[in-house]
Amino acid sequence: MFEISGLSFTYRAYGTAAEHAPVLCNLDLTVHEGQSILILGAPDSGKSTLARIMCALVPRFVEGDLEGSITFQGERIDSRGPWELTDRCTLVAQNPQEQLLMTTCADEVAFPLESLGVRRERLVSSVHSALHRWELDRMMEVNPQELSGGERKRLLLAVTDAIGAPVWVMDEPFDDLDEFWRAHLLSEIEKKEGTVIVFASRYLEEFRGSFDAYYLLDQGVLTAGDEEAIVLAFDRVSDVQFSVKSTLEHVPEHDSHTLVAQNLSIVHPRRSVSSTEPFTLRTPDFRIASGEVVALVGPNGSGKSTLSRVLCGLDPSATGSISFDTAPCDRRMLRSRVGYLFQNPDFGIFLPTVREELGWSLRHVPALAEEQREQLIEKTARLFHLSCEDNPTTMSYGARKQLQAAVYYILNRPFYIVDELDSGVTYAAAFEIVSLLRSRGAGIVLITHDSAFARNIAERTYTIDNGVVKERRLNV
Amino acid sequence: MKSPVPEKMTALRIALMAVLTAVVVVFTLIVRVPTPIKGYISLCDVVITFAAFLFGPWVAAIAGGLGTGIADLIGGYAQWAPLSFVIHGVQGMLIALIARVGVKQGVPGDAKLPAMIAGGVVGMIVMTGGYYLAGGVLYGFEAALVEIPLNLMQSGVGLVLGIAVAKAVLKAYPPVRALAIH
Amino acid sequence: MTTSTFVAGRGIVYLLDARSKLLLVLLLCIEVFLPISQIGLWVLFGGVFLLAWHATGFKQAIQPIRSIAFILVVMTLFSPLTDRDGTGLLFIGERLILTSEAVTNLSVLVARFLSITYLCTLYVWTTPMADVNLAFRWYGLGYHAALVLTLAFRFIPFIADSFRMIQDSHALRTSVEFEGRRSRRQRLADIIPTVTAALVFALKSIPYTAMSLEHRGLGRREKRSSFRQLKARGGLFTQLLVSVMIPTVFWFLFTTL
Numbered sequence: 001m002f003e004i005s006g007l008s009f010t011y012r013a014y015g016t017a018a019e020h021a022p023v024l025c026n027l028d029l030t031v032h033e034g035q036s037i038l039i040l041g042a043p044d045s046g047k048s049t050l051a052r053i054m055c056a057l058v059p060r061f062v063e064g065d066l067e068g069s070i071t072f073q074g075e076r077i078d079s080r081g082p083w084e085l086t087d088r089c090t091l092v093a094q095n096p097q098e099q100l101l102m103t104t105c106a107d108e109v110a111f112p113l114e115s116l117g118v119r120r121e122r123l124v125s126s127v128h129s130a131l132h133r134w135e136l137d138r139m140m141e142v143n144p145q146e147l148s149g150g151e152r153k154r155l156l157l158a159v160t161d162a163i164g165a166p167v168w169v170m171d172e173p174f175d176d177l178d179e180f181w182r183a184h185l186l187s188e189i190e191k192k193e194g195t196v197i198v199f200a201s202r203y204l205e206e207f208r209g210s211f212d213a214y215y216l217l218d219q220g221v222l223t224a225g226d227e228e229a230i231v232l233a234f235d236r237v238s239d240v241q242f243s244v245k246s247t248l249e250h251v252p253e254h255d256s257h258t259l260v261a262q263n264l265s266i267v268h269p270r271r272s273v274s275s276t277e278p279f280t281l282r283t284p285d286f287r288i289a290s291g292e293v294v295a296l297v298g299p300n301g302s303g304k305s306t307l308s309r310v311l312c313g314l315d316p317s318a319t320g321s322i323s324f325d326t327a328p329c330d331r332r333m334l335r336s337r338v339g340y341l342f343q344n345p346d347f348g349i350f351l352p353t354v355r356e357e358l359g360w361s362l363r364h365v366p367a368l369a370e371e372q373r374e375q376l377i378e379k380t381a382r383l384f385h386l387s388c389e390d391n392p393t394t395m396s397y398g399a400r401k402q403l404q405a406a407v408y409y410i411l412n413r414p415f416y417i418v419d420e421l422d423s424g425v426t427y428a429a430a431f432e433i434v435s436l437l438r439s440r441g442a443g444i445v446l447i448t449h450d451s452a453f454a455r456n457i458a459e460r461t462y463t464i465d466n467g468v469v470k471e472r473r474l475n476v
Numbered sequence: 477m478k479s480p481v482p483e484k485m486t487a488l489r490i491a492l493m494a495v496l497t498a499v500v501v502v503f504t505l506i507v508r509v510p511t512p513i514k515g516y517i518s519l520c521d522v523v524i525t526f527a528a529f530l531f532g533p534w535v536a537a538i539a540g541g542l543g544t545g546i547a548d549l550i551g552g553y554a555q556w557a558p559l560s561f562v563i564h565g566v567q568g569m570l571i572a573l574i575a576r577v578g579v580k581q582g583v584p585g586d587a588k589l590p591a592m593i594a595g596g597v598v599g600m601i602v603m604t605g606g607y608y609l610a611g612g613v614l615y616g617f618e619a620a621l622v623e624i625p626l627n628l629m630q631s632g633v634g635l636v637l638g639i640a641v642a643k644a645v646l647k648a649y650p651p652v653r654a655l656a657i658h
Numbered sequence: 659m660t661t662s663t664f665v666a667g668r669g670i671v672y673l674l675d676a677r678s679k680l681l682l683v684l685l686l687c688i689e690v691f692l693p694i695s696q697i698g699l700w701v702l703f704g705g706v707f708l709l710a711w712h713a714t715g716f717k718q719a720i721q722p723i724r725s726i727a728f729i730l731v732v733m734t735l736f737s738p739l740t741d742r743d744g745t746g747l748l749f750i751g752e753r754l755i756l757t758s759e760a761v762t763n764l765s766v767l768v769a770r771f772l773s774i775t776y777l778c779t780l781y782v783w784t785t786p787m788a789d790v791n792l793a794f795r796w797y798g799l800g801y802h803a804a805l806v807l808t809l810a811f812r813f814i815p816f817i818a819d820s821f822r823m824i825q826d827s828h829a830l831r832t833s834v835e836f837e838g839r840r841s842r843r844q845r846l847a848d849i850i851p852t853v854t855a856a857l858v859f860a861l862k863s864i865p866y867t868a869m870s871l872e873h874r875g876l877g878r879r880e881k882r883s884s885f886r887q888l889k890a891r892g893g894l895f896t897q898l899l900v901s902v903m904i905p906t907v908f909w910f911l912f913t914t915l
Binding site for chain 1: 654
């Protein structure tokens with residue numbers, strides 16, 4: 001099916017003195033018809049790039065240098081446009097927002113079938129049955145923007161289903177899905193008579209034994225191996241096993257602050273048309289002190305972001321109060337004391353270089369002389385593995401997350417709320433970011449839906465159960 | 477490994493026009509700045525000016541016209557939709573055409589400041605004049621005078637911020653130049 | 659952010675085909691500028707208003723009036739300035755304030771403006787956007803242009819949500835201890851970073867959208883099929899005929915020629 005040899009790809013560098021390192025480096029891969037293969041790779045290892053190259057979408061729409069040869073079913077992949085592959089190879093993107101095109105779920109499934117010229121009767125029945133198989137019947141006329149993350153992923157899978165192409169290239173397809181749907185997807189992959197290529201960065205125990213071939217994508221090269229060897233190598237690469245608690249340093253003497261939220265009740269807006277009516281999120285007692293790492297754990301849609309937005313002063317709460325150092329705090333004061341690192345790091349980026357982004361955070365700090373400012377900026381950049389002259393919008397996702405953390409580090413807030421840090425960066429990188437933020441004495445609230453990650457990194461954990469936020473001891 | 481450019485243009489152009497149209501809609505309906513004179517000005521003209529400077533006449537015309545038209549439909553001013561479509565469409569197109577004077581083919585982002593200002597001023601006249609004429613026909617030319625100050629202010633702010641934002645985006649996001657050629 | 663222009667309701671207007679309704683609205687909107695008597699214009703407005711009332715209820719039906727209330731007030735206030743040479747109607751002492759021609763003129767303008775407002779608004783309330791799009795295509799709008807329209811609607815909620823988050827992110831980042839209320843100038847200065855970030859965010863999604871379009875088959879040589887269809891009850895030709903007949907009858911009843 002796919003014959004890839006000597007593939008190298010380097011993203012074009014903008015505004016830097018240095019060029020980017022190649023993402024893929026002399027990569028070889030042969031995929032035979034009917035094979036199902038699993039490619040494990042840490043975040044930013046080039047999985048999405050490779051997936052898109054295999055569907056002839058890169059470098060067509062992304063500037064970069066590509067070398068080597070890729071053939072699909074014997075033909076060079078770029079010999080004609082990507083539309084030639086519509087009925088032969090389907091890509092499932094990691095982020096559904098990248099692929100969604102239409103204003104209703106039915107239209108989303110119908111669009112590729114319309115492109116293929118499928119006749120109307122068959123088209124309509126394909127749409128209905130695909131949505132039915134992924135339990136999205138009720139969402140037929142619903143706007144995909146109103147669906148939850150998991151539902152959007154299922155919508156992409158329904159589209160893939162309806163097209164019925166013999167080859168599937170799936171980039172982190174199990175992300176966002178809950179247990180039931182992950183099992184369902186796995187069984188679909190196993191049942192499929194065509195070729196399936198799955199990229200993943202979390203090796204779930206659920207995959208065990210399901211694939212024909214296993215690969216590790218690391219440093220731009222693919223290494224083949226049997227399941228055990230590849231999984232072991234992957235764990236090493238992403239530093240999954242680490243014991244954090246003992247290595248969290250004792251916080252040097254800083255001013256110690258406390259943030260206490262009591263008797264909060266917040267109206268949690270309906271996140272998706274399929275979820276229940278708006279409910280009230282109650283927080284009887286939530287507290288954090290300087291230097292602590294506290295986790296807030298709960299499934300998607302349980303209200304973690306809702307509570308966070310109130311804690312950092314963005315939203316009001318209906319009742320209750322939040323105190324900083326035992327003095328009640330209004331929303332404006334909260335905003336200047338509690339930083340909130342959004343899951344998407346791109347919400348704050350607008351300047352041409354890392355240096356300017358870091359410098360912008362310092363403009364309100366009057367006490368710094370020019371030279372001190374520059375030193376602080378450079379030191380911060382080094383701490384977060386950033387190059388001062390890099391252009392933020394074209395850095396890799398992991399680097400943008402580091403920049404986001406660096407911007408807040410330099411702001412030196414007493415408390416930070418970090419939203420879903422572990423998705424999109426390696427555990428090791430996440431741990432490092434938390435340590436760095438903590439090193440200036442800040443208290444950190446980590447939002448995650450991964451309780452294993454929470455166990456490893458947090459001293460205390462709050463969970464959200466039926467709309468109530470409670471401190472909980474997670475089973476060791 | 478490059479495909480012929482004309483094909484590449486279609487999907488990118490469609491995506492570009494659609495996204496910018498949506499940005500205009502959002503800026504018209506959500507992004508509003510209070511003014512000393514009663515009322516708000518919307519920042520839609522900032523986006524139209526921005527699109528004109530960076531992407532040329534057709535993209536600016538579609539984004540401006542379609543965007544403000546859709547915003548009128550959603551906002552409860554359906555009767556204005558066809559008029560906004562024409563007025564802001566022409567505004568976008570003219571700003572782009574004038575701003576490009578003296579710019580070589582293929583790099584619209586490098587428009588010169590005097591040309592940008594001239595284009596912006598023409599845009600202000602078109603927008604204010606267009607709404608004045610339309611208003612005049614719809615509800616009398618005397619009554620239509622009332623909206624002129626607000627429209628002038630809105631398009632003026634659009635011009636100033638449009639220039640600032642265009643420069644900022646070019647520096648912050650260099651890949652935009654590749655989009656600009658299409 | 660809701661992008662829906664459709665208002666659920668009842669009545670014959672919902673049953674009419676999007677294409678014939680479009681023709682009817684267009685013809686009537688043109689007709690109100692032709693020589694029609696004042697009474698005719700008010701009858702037209704009255705009729706459309708009653709249809710709106712029946713379709714969506716009174717509270718919804720008066721919304722358009724509320725949205726143009728300011729302009730109606732301005733029109734009324736400015737009427738003493740129009741038609742200064744005419745038969746006097748209102749005097750203060752010896753000064754002519756208002757002529758009867760001005761009142762007639764005002765009445766015509768108001769009825770016309772209200773009619774156009776209600777015709778367009780009722781069309782949009784009773785026709786889902788997807789149908790409007792199909793109607794445009796039937797009248798000749800190219801597929802790519804219609805696709806731009808659909809895609810724009812897909813992006814509006816996405817960009818609105820991300821804009822709000824970008825605003826929040828900047829508010830948090832620029833929040834300073836002991837600041838007091840931000841001056842208007844500071845708030846304006848904050849606009850450029852927010853707008854820049856929002857535009858960059860939007861621009862970044864363009865290549866991915868183009869990728870998805872081509873990956874899902876835009877550019878293939880096959881003739882596209884269509885999932886959605888417009889069906890006119892009683893036949894499209896009949897409905898179009900009715901759409902032409904109504905303005906024609908209206909013309910003969912109320913023309914001043």
